[in-house]
Amino acid sequence: MATVTNWIDHLSAEEVVGAIYPGAGSSETLLVIVGIVLWIGWHVLTNKQESEKLESMARKKRGANDYKSNITDW
Amino acid sequence: MTDQLTALTTIFTEFYYWVTVVMMFLIHVGFCVYEVGASRYKHHQHTLMKNTMVVPLVTVTWFFFGWWIYWAFPTGPGIAPSIMNESSALITDESTFSARWYVANTEFMAVNLGDRISGVFWAAFLLFSWTAASIVSGAIIERITTFAFGILAIAIGSVFWVIDAAWGWHFDGWMLKILGYHDAYASGVIHAIAGGFALGVLVVLGPRIGKFSSSGEPRNIGPRNPWLVTVGLFLIYTGFWGFYAACNIPIFDLGPEYGMEGVTYWTATNIYVTPTTLSGITFNFLMSLSGGLLAGYWIAKGDPFWTYSSGLAGVICASAGNDLYHPIQAMIIGMIGVVISYKLHYWVERKFKIDDAVGAVAVHGYAGFIGLIICGFVLNGYPSSGYSVGAMWDGSTYASINPLGQFLGAIIMFGVLGMLPGYIIAKVLHGMGKLRIPREVELAGLDYEMMEADKEAEKAVSTATR
Numbered sequence: 001m002a003t004v005t006n007w008i009d010h011l012s013a014e015e016v017v018g019a020i021y022p023g024a025g026s027s028e029t030l031l032v033i034v035g036i037v038l039w040i041g042w043h044v045l046t047n048k049q050e051s052e053k054l055e056s057m058a059r060k061k062r063g064a065n066d067y068k069s070n071i072t073d074w
Numbered sequence: 075m076t077d078q079l080t081a082l083t084t085i086f087t088e089f090y091y092w093v094t095v096v097m098m099f100l101i102h103v104g105f106c107v108y109e110v111g112a113s114r115y116k117h118h119q120h121t122l123m124k125n126t127m128v129v130p131l132v133t134v135t136w137f138f139f140g141w142w143i144y145w146a147f148p149t150g151p152g153i154a155p156s157i158m159n160e161s162s163a164l165i166t167d168e169s170t171f172s173a174r175w176y177v178a179n180t181e182f183m184a185v186n187l188g189d190r191i192s193g194v195f196w197a198a199f200l201l202f203s204w205t206a207a208s209i210v211s212g213a214i215i216e217r218i219t220t221f222a223f224g225i226l227a228i229a230i231g232s233v234f235w236v237i238d239a240a241w242g243w244h245f246d247g248w249m250l251k252i253l254g255y256h257d258a259y260a261s262g263v264i265h266a267i268a269g270g271f272a273l274g275v276l277v278v279l280g281p282r283i284g285k286f287s288s289s290g291e292p293r294n295i296g297p298r299n300p301w302l303v304t305v306g307l308f309l310i311y312t313g314f315w316g317f318y319a320a321c322n323i324p325i326f327d328l329g330p331e332y333g334m335e336g337v338t339y340w341t342a343t344n345i346y347v348t349p350t351t352l353s354g355i356t357f358n359f360l361m362s363l364s365g366g367l368l369a370g371y372w373i374a375k376g377d378p379f380w381t382y383s384s385g386l387a388g389v390i391c392a393s394a395g396n397d398l399y400h401p402i403q404a405m406i407i408g409m410i411g412v413v414i415s416y417k418l419h420y421w422v423e424r425k426f427k428i429d430d431a432v433g434a435v436a437v438h439g440y441a442g443f444i445g446l447i448i449c450g451f452v453l454n455g456y457p458s459s460g461y462s463v464g465a466m467w468d469g470s471t472y473a474s475i476n477p478l479g480q481f482l483g484a485i486i487m488f489g490v491l492g493m494l495p496g497y498i499i500a501k502v503l504h505g506m507g508k509l510r511i512p513r514e515v516e517l518a519g520l521d522y523e524m525m526e527a528d529k530e531a532e533k534a535v536s537t538a539t540r
Contacts, residue, residue, distance in 0.1 A: 018188030019181035028179035032138065035178075039134050047221040047508075053523070054219070054515055062518035067116040070525035072532045 083325055084190055090324040091194035097316025098201035100309045102129065105208040108306025109215055111299040112432050116519025117216045124220050128207045131224050132231035136200045138178050140232035144199065146173035147240035154248035154469040157461060171246070198320040199239070202264055205317070207231035209268035210496075212432035214275055216282050217516050222503045229499050230271045238267050238491045242483060245347050250458040254466060254473030255483040258344045259321050259355070259393035261445035262487035269439015270492025273428070278500035279509060281429030283516055292423050295431070297379055307382040311363065314389060318355055318396075321345050332460050348460045350397040361401035362392035365408030373416045383433055384412040387441040391415075394442075394449035394480075398456065407448050415440040439492070443484045450480025 003017075003024040004010045010017065019025065075081040106125050113121040132140075146164045148156060155162045158169040166174050175182045175192075182189050183196075207227035214223070242249040243263050249255035257263050286292055297303045322342050329337035331347060341349045366388015367381060374380035389396075391411025392404040399407070419436035422428050430436065453475045457463050464471020466479060473479060503509040511520065519525075 016187060018186040019184060020187060021184050024181060024184075028181070028184075032179045035134065036138060039131075039138070043221070043224065046224075050219060050221055054512055057518060057523060058512035058514040060518070061514050062522060064517045067519045067522050067525055070522070070529045071115075072529055 087324055088190045088194055091191070091198050091320065094316040094320035095194065095197045095201055098198070098205075098313050098320060101201070101313030101317065102204050102208060104306045104309030104311075104313060105205075105212065106306070107302050107309060109212050109432070111302025111304075111306055112212065112297045113215050114295070114298050114519070116521055116525070118521060119524055120220070120520035121215050124215075124218070124223050125208060125211045127220065127224060128204055128211065128227050128231065131227055132203050132207050133200060135228045135232035136196075136203055137183065140203060140236050141176045141183075141196050141199065142173045142178070143233065143236040144173075144240050144244065145171060145176050147237055148244040148246040148248065150241070150248050154251045156246050158246060165246070199236075201320070202239075202260070202317070203231040203235065206235040206264050206268040206271075209265070209434050209438045210272040210275065213272040213430045213434040214279055215431045216520070217510055218279060219508055219511055222500075222509045225503065226271075226275060226496070226499060229495060230268060234271065234491045234495050235264060235267050238487055239263050242487070243345050245345070245459065245461070248469070249479075249483055249486070250346065251464070251469050251472050252467055253479030253482055254458045254475045255479055256346070256449060256453060256456070256458050256475045257394045257446060257483070258346070258350070258397035259318055261390055261392075261394035261442040261449070262484055264442075265390045265393070265438040266442030266446065266484060266487040267492040269435045269437075269442060270488035271496035272430070273435045273439060274493040274496025274498075275500040276428050276430060276435070277426075277497055278504050281427060282431070283513065285429040286427055290427065292427075292429075300378055303379060304382060307386065310386060311389075314386075315359065318359055319352065322350065322352065322355070323347065324352075328460065344397045346459055348397075348457070355396055357401040358392060358396040358399050358404040359389060362388045362396065362404040362408035364388070365405035366391070366412045369409035369412040370416070373413050380416065380433070383437045384416070387412045387415050387437045390438060391441040391445035391448070394445045395453050398453055403452060407445065407452070410448065411441040411444045414444050439488060443488045446480045446484040446487070447477070450475060450477035 001022045003022060004020050075084060106122055109125050110118050110122050146166055148165060149162045151164045152162050156165055158165065158171060159167050161167070165172050168174065174180075182192050207230050210226060210230055211223065241247045242255045242257055243260070247255070282295065284293065285295060322344055324342055325340060326343050326347065328339045328341060328343070328347070328349060342352050344350050363385050367385040369388065370381040370384020374384065388408025388411060392399060392407040396404055415436040418440045419430065419433055422435070423430070428435070454477060456475045457472060458475050459472035462471045464473055466473040466476065500509060
């Protein structure tokens with residue numbers, strides 16, 4: 001996985017290779033796919049979470065000033 | 075890098091943009107603080123989290139596709155040929171500034187010893203993207219779902235503003251060539267589009283419960299914490315300094331760039347690669363801020379909320395031409411923008427029942443729109459680019475700045491790429507039942523359950539003996 005194992009060899013090469021992250025040249029596309037899956041997955045999970053929470057709150061039909069009883073005094 | 079002067083220039087430029095990014099972070103801090111101050115107690119935490127999530131959502135999508143759009147779309151596509159490859163297609167060829175190098179899986183989108191600018195330049199533009207999304211965020215507080223806002227934030231932050239930046243900000247953009255469009259510090263490219271987008275969403279979203287009486291008279295729902303609003307807006311002002319600096323190229327030799335044989339001319343340039351100075355834009359930033367504050371204090375009769383917002387609106391209105399204006403021109407333009415935006419805000423609110431909770435459409439949208447039009451008159455005849463000077467509609471050369479081009483540019487920014495997509499996406503989300511929170515939740519407060527849980531915990535802690 002290591003792209004660089006010896007800085008002296010790397011920087012004294014006739015043409016210095018710029019990309020120095022692990023898996024350079026072989027892993028980028030896979031990383032992008034994983035990233036996109038995580039991003040879309042986040043929307044799916046949090047949308048479900050939010051919908052359930054809003055439905056549950058809506059069922060309780062609280063008044064516009066009820067929240068004041070939740071303000072702590074210390 | 076083996077040449078010391080090249081190394082110094084490159085690493086100075088890298089560091090310059092990095093500093094602007096850190097400064098611009100304060101814009102987002104300011105927006106978060108400001109929104110919390112403007113929202114009511116029972117919605118505070120939700121309001122904060124909604125705007126905070128702009129940071130990861132716009133960042134990852136900016137990495138995946140936003141940055142690519144900027145480099146791919148300057149030609150339209152199909153409207154005016156690129157000066158790099160003379161094609162009107164998407165710029166995805168082998169040319170130096172092609173989008174090909176900014177696909178998410180290329181080696182330039184990472185730590186690369188051969189490229190020290192892409193990351194910081196990407197980040198500077200990303201911070202502009204957060205700003206665009208944050209502008210929308212303030213207008214729609216207390217009644218939108220976080221899911222819907224996330225989609226809208228990605229749309230404005232990683233798609234639509236980037237298209238307008240490719241068209242009207244990129245040195246190869248078709249709007250410069252066809253229209254002579256000029257918008258050095260983003261009156262339209264960021265502010266008019268984001269304000270227009272917010273207005274499109276507000277039309278569908280509707281007002282907060284209680285905002286309008288049964289006879290349609292608007293009621294004021296003022297900021298609940300004016301001190302947080304104050305701190306928030308001061309932070310936005312501070313971050314705006316970084317924004318101005320980030321819109322410049324700090325050091326560039328225009329001689330070879332313009333093909334001038336034997337000429338060497340090192341200077342700072344604006345985003346269009348035409349000369350300006352950091353010193354000059356500092357004059358104009360401060361004078362337009364002052365013009366906005368003076369006019370805002372007068373028109374709003376000393377109301378702190380509008381006075382602070384007017385400082386911002388003053389800068390936004392003058393931003394299109396602040397690379398070239400005289401400081402007193404910048405001040406007067408800032409004043410004009412504030413007065414018109416303030417009047418328009420209340421007229422639109424009353425006439426169309428639009429509830430813009432923080433005045434974002436006025437401060438960003440109307441002030442940006444007006445600033446573009448004024449710029450067309452004040453800078454009429456200046457070249458929109460240094461590469462070539464041509465006529466409007468030609469397309470292969472660059473038109474000069476002119477009132478008609480700026481007016482059409484303002485329509486494109488505010489209406490075509492701003493309000494229209496905002497309205498359509500909000501309509502789709504509304505159709506899915508995902509746009510607005512239930513009425514019962516809006517009344518009770520989005521934070522109700524969090525507050526209730528905190529109360530129980532705190533009650534237990536306060537009576538604890540061990």
